[in-house]
Structure formats: C-alpha cells, structure tokens
Amino acid sequence: MNTRTSTRRRRPSWFIRFWAVVRYEMLWNIRKKKFLGLVIVAFALATLIWVLPIVSSNATDQPIEADPDFAVNFAIPGIGLFLFALITAMNSFSSEFESGTVVPLLTKPVSRTMVFLGKLLAALIIILFTYTILFVYGIIGGTLVYGSQNNLHLVPIGLFGNILSTFLWVAIIIAAGTLSKSTIISALVAFGLFFGLLFAVQIISVLAGPSPILNYVPGSGASGKMMTPQGQIDIGAGTDNIGVNMINYVLYPSANVDFNMTRIELQGNQPLITQVFAYSEPISLITSRSVVTTIVYTIVFLFIAWIAFKWAQILE
Amino acid sequence: MDLAIETNGLTKKYGSLTAVNRLDLRVKRKTIHGFLGPNGAGKTTTIKILVGLLKPNEGTVRVLGQELHGDKTAGFLNSFYEQADSRLSIGYMPELPKFPKHLKGSELLDIYGQMYGMTQQHRNEQIPKLIELVGLKGRENDLIGKYSKGMQQRIGIAQTLLNNPELVILDEPSLGLDPVGMVEVREVVKEIAKEGRTVLVSSHLLFEVEQICTDVTIINRGTALVSDTLQRVSGLIEGPAMLHVEVAKTSDKIVNAVKKLPSVTSVVQTGNTLRIQMKTHEDTRAQVSQEITMSGGIIIGMSQKTSNLEDVFIQLIHKDQGEKPR
Numbered sequence: 001m002n003t004r005t006s007t008r009r010r011r012p013s014w015f016i017r018f019w020a021v022v023r024y025e026m027l028w029n030i031r032k033k034k035f036l037g038l039v040i041v042a043f044a045l046a047t048l049i050w051v052l053p054i055v056s057s058n059a060t061d062q063p064i065e066a067d068p069d070f071a072v073n074f075a076i077p078g079i080g081l082f083l084f085a086l087i088t089a090m091n092s093f094s095s096e097f098e099s100g101t102v103v104p105l106l107t108k109p110v111s112r113t114m115v116f117l118g119k120l121l122a123a124l125i126i127i128l129f130t131y132t133i134l135f136v137y138g139i140i141g142g143t144l145v146y147g148s149q150n151n152l153h154l155v156p157i158g159l160f161g162n163i164l165s166t167f168l169w170v171a172i173i174i175a176a177g178t179l180s181k182s183t184i185i186s187a188l189v190a191f192g193l194f195f196g197l198l199f200a201v202q203i204i205s206v207l208a209g210p211s212p213i214l215n216y217v218p219g220s221g222a223s224g225k226m227m228t229p230q231g232q233i234d235i236g237a238g239t240d241n242i243g244v245n246m247i248n249y250v251l252y253p254s255a256n257v258d259f260n261m262t263r264i265e266l267q268g269n270q271p272l273i274t275q276v277f278a279y280s281e282p283i284s285l286i287t288s289r290s291v292v293t294t295i296v297y298t299i300v301f302l303f304i305a306w307i308a309f310k311w312a313q314i315l316e
Numbered sequence: 317m318d319l320a321i322e323t324n325g326l327t328k329k330y331g332s333l334t335a336v337n338r339l340d341l342r343v344k345r346k347t348i349h350g351f352l353g354p355n356g357a358g359k360t361t362t363i364k365i366l367v368g369l370l371k372p373n374e375g376t377v378r379v380l381g382q383e384l385h386g387d388k389t390a391g392f393l394n395s396f397y398e399q400a401d402s403r404l405s406i407g408y409m410p411e412l413p414k415f416p417k418h419l420k421g422s423e424l425l426d427i428y429g430q431m432y433g434m435t436q437q438h439r440n441e442q443i444p445k446l447i448e449l450v451g452l453k454g455r456e457n458d459l460i461g462k463y464s465k466g467m468q469q470r471i472g473i474a475q476t477l478l479n480n481p482e483l484v485i486l487d488e489p490s491l492g493l494d495p496v497g498m499v500e501v502r503e504v505v506k507e508i509a510k511e512g513r514t515v516l517v518s519s520h521l522l523f524e525v526e527q528i529c530t531d532v533t534i535i536n537r538g539t540a541l542v543s544d545t546l547q548r549v550s551g552l553i554e555g556p557a558m559l560h561v562e563v564a565k566t567s568d569k570i571v572n573a574v575k576k577l578p579s580v581t582s583v584v585q586t587g588n589t590l591r592i593q594m595k596t597h598e599d600t601r602a603q604v605s606q607e608i609t610m611s612g613g614i615i616i617g618m619s620q621k622t623s624n625l626e627d628v629f630i631q632l633i634h635k636d637q638g639e640k641p642r
Contacts, residue, residue, distance in 0.1 A: 011401055012433020020430035024416070027427075031418040100414035104475065107367045107408045108431040111400035314369040315330075 021118025029126045050141035067146040071139045078240035085169030088123045094177035154247045161243025168294045171301035178308035209261030224259040237286045239294045249287040320345045320514035326375035335361040337538035348509045350529035351518040358538035359518045367408045407481035411488040413472035417461030432479040446474040465492040484515045522626045541632045558621045559592040564614035573611040
C-alpha cells in the first residue's frame with residue numbers, strides 16, 4: 001500500500017472496536033418493546049406450565065403426579081424459537097438501512113465484517129441469556145411442583161440445542177433483511193417460510209408419509225415415536241427439536257424411532273384411517289442429521305447475509 | 317502540495333445516470349474547503365465515496381495519504397480491514413444525520429468512541445467537553461429519540477470530533493438548524509479548523525461558505541467547474557462595480573456632477589442614497605467622493621459592491637448548463 005504521506009494512527013485493538021458493536025446491538029435489543037413483550041409472554045407461559053397442575057390439583061383434590069423427567073423434557077416449542085429469532089434479528093440489519101443509522105455506523109473505523117459479526121454475537125448473547133433464565137425459571141418451578149429431577153446435568157445440552165435451532169431462523173431472517181433492506185419484507189419472508197414449511201410438512205406427511213426429505217428443511221420435520229424403558233416418546237426429527245433429541249440420544253443412545261404413515265382407505269362408503277409403519281431410524285442418526293442440517297443452513301444463510309451486507313451500497 | 321483529499325477521474329454511475337463524472341478534487345491540508353454545487357450535483361455521492369459508503373466505478377481516491385477502494389496489492393480481507401482503519405483519522409457528519417433512537421446521547425458518543433479505540437478514561441474526558449461544545453449539556457442522558465432535529469445535528473457534530481480527527485467532513489452541517497444554531501455551527505467549524513485540522517464542508521448556503529471557507533470547489537453534474545482559494549474564485553467575475561453612497565443632503569447638482577464622470581453609467585437616487593453603476597470593476601470611490609464633495613455634498617457612508625461567490629456560482633452553473641445568467 002502506498003503511504004506517500006502516511007498519517008495513520010496506531011491501530012487500536014480490534015477487540016475494543018468489535019465489542020463496541022456488540023454493546024451497540026445489545027442495547028438496541030434489550031430496549032426493544034417487542035423483545036420485552038416476548039420475554040414477558042415466555043415467562044408467563046413457563047409459569048403456566050407449573051401453576052396449572054397446582055390449580056388442577058386443588059380443583060380435583062388429586063395429588064400432583066411426580067415427574068422426574070420434567071427438566072430434561074423442558075424445551076421451547078418451535079414457534080417460540082422462531083419468535084425469539086424474529087424479534088432479535090428482524091431489525092438488526094434492515095432497520096439500520098431503513099432509519100439511516102447505518103450511515104454513521106459504517107463511517108466509524110469498524111469494518112462491515114466486524115459489524116456483521118458483532119451483531120451476530122449480540123444476538124447470541126441475548127438469546128443465550130434469555131433462554132438460560134427461562135430454563136432456570138421453568139426448571140425451578142417444575143422441581144417445586146413435580147419433585148426432584150433426574151439428569152439435571154443434561155439441561156445445558158438442551159439449552160445448547162435450543163439455541164442452535166433458534167440460530168437457523170436468525171440466519172434466515174438476517175439474510176432476508178440484508179438482501180431486502182426492509183424489515184417488513186424480512187418479517188414476511190420469515191413468517192411465510194416458517195408457517196409455509198409447518199403446513200407443508202403436515203400436508204406431505206398425510207399425503208406421502210413421513211418422507212425423510214422433511215428432515216432436510218428447517219422446521220419440525222417428520223414425526224415419529226421412540227420406545228424407551230419409561231414408555232413411548234414423541235420425536236420430531238427436524239431442526240426445531242435438536243435440544244430434546246440431543247438429550248434423548250444421551251439417555252437412549254441405541255434407541256430407534258419409528259415413523260408411521262397415514263393410510264386412508266374406503267371401506268364401503270366410510271373412509272378408514274390407519275397408521276402403517278413406514279421406516280425406522282436410530283435416534284443417533286436423527287440427532288446428528290438435524291445438527292448438521294442446521295449448521296449447514298445457518299452457515300449458508302449467514303454467508304449470503306454477510307455478502308449482501310458487505311457489498312451493500314448506502315444510497316440514502 | 318500536501319493534500320488531505322485527492323481524487324483522480326472519480327466516476328460514480330447509478331445505472332445510466334452519472335452522478336460523479338471524472339472528478340478531480342484536491343483538498344489541501346489545514347484548510348476549510350467548501351464543496352459547493354446545486355442539488356444533485358454529486359456532492360453527497362462524492363463524500364460517501366470518500367468515507368467508504370459507496371464504491372466508485374472508476375478513478376482513484378486518496379484520503380490522508382491512503383488510497384481507498386483501488387488498492388489491488390492488499391489482500392481481500394486485509395484491504396477490508398485497512399479501509400476501516402483509514403476512518404480512524406476522519407470525522408464525518410452526514411446530511412441530516414440519523415442516530416439510533418434507543419441510545420442516550422452520552423451512550424452514543426461512548427460507543428462510537430469505543431469504535432475509534434478510545435480508552436474508557438479518554439472517553440470520560442472527551443465526551444463531556446464535546447457535549448458542552450455543541451450545547452447539549454443537561455440533555456446528554458436523554459434518549460436520542462427524544463431529541464429535536466437541531467439537537468440531533470448537534471450530537472452529529474459532537475460524534476464527528478470524538479476521535480480528534482485530522483480530517484473533518486461535514487455534509488450540509490447547518491441543514492435543519494435555526495438561525496442561532498447556524499451561527500453556532502459556523503463558530504464550531506472555525507474552532508475545529510483552528511486546531512490544525514482539514515475541514516471539507518458541503519453546503520448549499522453560499523454565505524456560510526463565504527464566511528468560513530478558505531478554499532472552494534464548485535461542482536455541477538458531477539464535474540468540478542472551479543477549484544481554488546475563496547479569494548480567487550470570488551474574483552473570477554470582474555463585472556462593473558456598483559457604488560452605494562449615503563449623502564447628508566442630496567441635490568440635483570450632486571447627481572448631475574456624478575453622472576458626468578466618464579466611469580459612471582447611471583445614477584439612481586433613493587432618498588439620500590445614490591446607487592451609482594460604474595462602467596468597470598475598478599475602484600473609483602476616490603473620484604466619486606471628490607466630485608460629491610466639490611458639489612457641496614457631505615458623504616456619510618460609501619460602499620462598493622463587487623462580485624461575490626454567489627455571482628460566480630450562479631454564472632458558472634448557468635454557463636455549464638448552457639444558459640444565460642439572469
């Protein structure tokens with residue numbers, strides 16, 4: 001590089017600059033009204049999980065049945081993962097373009113890659129922090145209601161799985177946001193994709209059976225049943241169920257999951273609906289496939305988002 | 317020549333529209349350089365290229381000795397990092413700046429300061445000074461969402477100066493400010509320059525540029541029409557001068573005597589004021605003064621209006637557009 005008249009200052013630590021971006025983004029996230037609203041709703045629902053049995057027990061005079069596996073089965077449902085991803089990531093990039101705040105931000109000595117990674121890390125920290133509090137809250141409440149819990153050491157694995165599942169949606173939403181530079185478009189794309197895939201998976205499952213291809217798209221995937229010494233467990237083989245499936249894999253490493261297909265036959269004039277065995281897969285395969293699928297999708301969408309952000313020209 | 321900004325053949329196109337057309341811009345160090353042009357002339361596009369928000373289609377850009385955009389020798393990632401580093405010595409205020417509404421004024425400056433790599437101690441010392449300089453003391457802990465347009469402009473100036481920059485680029489700094497605010501901004505710009513910085517000011521307010529700038533570039537349709545010191549640019553038009561003379565008591569004798577002077581074209585009397593149109597731009601005040609005094613008049617005041625930046629600007633723009641000046 002030509003430094004004919006070099007006036008360059010000493011390069012400050014990249015970490016200080018990077019952390020400034022993380023701070024900038026985190027303050028934005030935690031002050032969003034919709035984020036605070038979602039957290040309140042999530043805590044209200046987590047409270048209901050252990051308050052309802054108490055209310056029911058008091059109403060029926062029946063004692064609450066102990067459930068030592070409540071903690072390891074505690075997970076955020078697919079719609080919850082999606083909403084957390086949406087609220088955290090929806091405005092992250094698109095809103096910067098829409099409001100014009102991207103101009104002063106990108107004229108500071110932080111590279112676009114630094115801004116991109118800083119915003120991602122902020123989203124990760126916010127989600128990790130919120131989920132951890134939510135899990136701890138839910139599990140303490142569950143323990144008080146359902147008695148002492150088994151395998152509490154596996155809860156962090158469930159937490160990790162839930163974050164991984166959320167980050168796939170984060171990546172999709174950020175990619176839509178950086179490509180469109182529009183919050184509305186990124187939200188519509190995300191909602192369309194989430195609900196489109198949700199309904200598509202259900203329709204395909206009924207019409208064509210639990211096709212393995214369903215497990216390669218983001219979402220709940222094919223539904224099956226796994227036999228364990230404690231009884232039958234419902235298993236979702238998609239990317240939204242990584243947390244629970246990882247725990248199930250640790251607890252029952254050699255278990256198989258059976259997938260059935262719905263068969264509709266006409267007997268006389270009456271339709272007869274039966275469940276027919278379709279195929280079986282080990283839980284190890286289901287878990288590893290959903291983890292790999294999630295990671296691949298996340299990387300691909302984040303790469304698209306990074307390229308779009310890096311090359312975006314700031315016209316307004 | 318020691319240049320803070322140097323562009324050669326800078327070109328930026330948006331589809332078929334050429335916003336900046338082979339622009340050669342030279343901004344000397346430690347000057348206040350006015351960047352003038354009508355709306356759509358390419359000022360903001362040029363500035364956005366200088367601060368790395370836009371990439372040019374052609375040409376080279378050198379800011380504070382460092383080449384931007386066109387450095388093929390640096391690796392892909394390294395080049396990217398270097399361009400972020402080039403902004404360490406630049407303070408930039410965009411036109412009508414927008415800042416995150418969820419941050420407080422002091423938080424914004426603290427975070428931006430951290431992005432410049434300033435230590436906590438340095439930020440704690442610098443930020444209160446800047447808050448005071450731009451007149452936001454007492455409002456620094458309010459959310460920016462609650463700031464008026466003028467206050468956002470002030471915090472915009474404060475963030476420009478955070479890193480003690482060598483080069484300050486201000487895009488329409490007075491836009492949206494009330495008259496008092498405009499005067500204050502001009503004073504701040506002069507203060508900035510006193511500390512040995514280079515200031516590039518884009519403005520459509522010609523009187524503002526005339527009051528604060530030492531050098532001027534006028535652009536139209538993306539091309540520089542003229543670039544020189546303010547004095548030289550203002551002197552580009554040497555049209556006939558106009559004298560305004562206030563006399564204690566005017567009379568026909570005085571008016572006729574002035575009219576007879578060979579250098580005078582016409583005289584218009586309005587009350588006790590004579591507006592004397594001269595044939596040349598030369599200073600003829602002594603001659604006129606003598607004639608009025610000899611005719612029994614007492615001169616209270618006299619001023620000669622010569623061409624100014626506005627005249628030059630209008631004439632150059634009209635000439636470039638192939639129109640006759642009005």
